[in-house]
Amino acid sequence: MGKASSSTATKISSFVLMIIFVTLALSLTVLIVALNAFFAEQEVFAGYLLLIGFLGVAFSTYLLFQTRRRILSLRIEVPQITTTIECRKCGFKSVREFQRGDYIFKEVEPCQKCNEKMLITAIYREVREKERVRFPF
Helix, strand or coil: CHHHHHHHHHHHHHHHHHHHHHHHHHHHHHHHHHHHHHHCCCHHHHHHHHHHHHHHHHHHHHHHHHHHHHHHHCCCCCCCEEEEEEECCCCCEEEEECCCCCCCCCEEEECCCCCCEEEEEEEEECCCCCCCCCCCC
C-alpha cells in the first residue's frame, strides 16, 4: 500500500508539475511578445499581453509553491519500534530498538547481572502525537 500510494502521488505531482512549467513557459513567451508589441508601438495590445503574461507567471508560481508544499506534507513518518527484554531469574529489564527476527518469548543474549538467558517480553511502537495547528480565534 505504501509503495503504490507513493508512486501514484509521484505520478500525479509530475503531471501537475509538467502543466505548471508549460504554463510558465507560455506566460514568459507572452511577456516577450508583449515587449515586441510595445516596441512596435502597439501599446494597447502590449498592455493586454503584459497583463496576461504576469497573471500566468503569478498563477504558475503560486501553483508550484502549493504543489511543493503538498508533496512535502505527503511524507509518512515510520514509527519507532521498541523491544523489551527481561531476565527470568533476576528481573533485569532492558529496552532496545527492534531488530529483524525479534518475536515475543524469544531467548536472546545473556543477562548483564546474572549471565542467564534473557527473554523478549514486549514489542511495541512508540506513538507520538503531532502538534495541532491552533488558530488565533
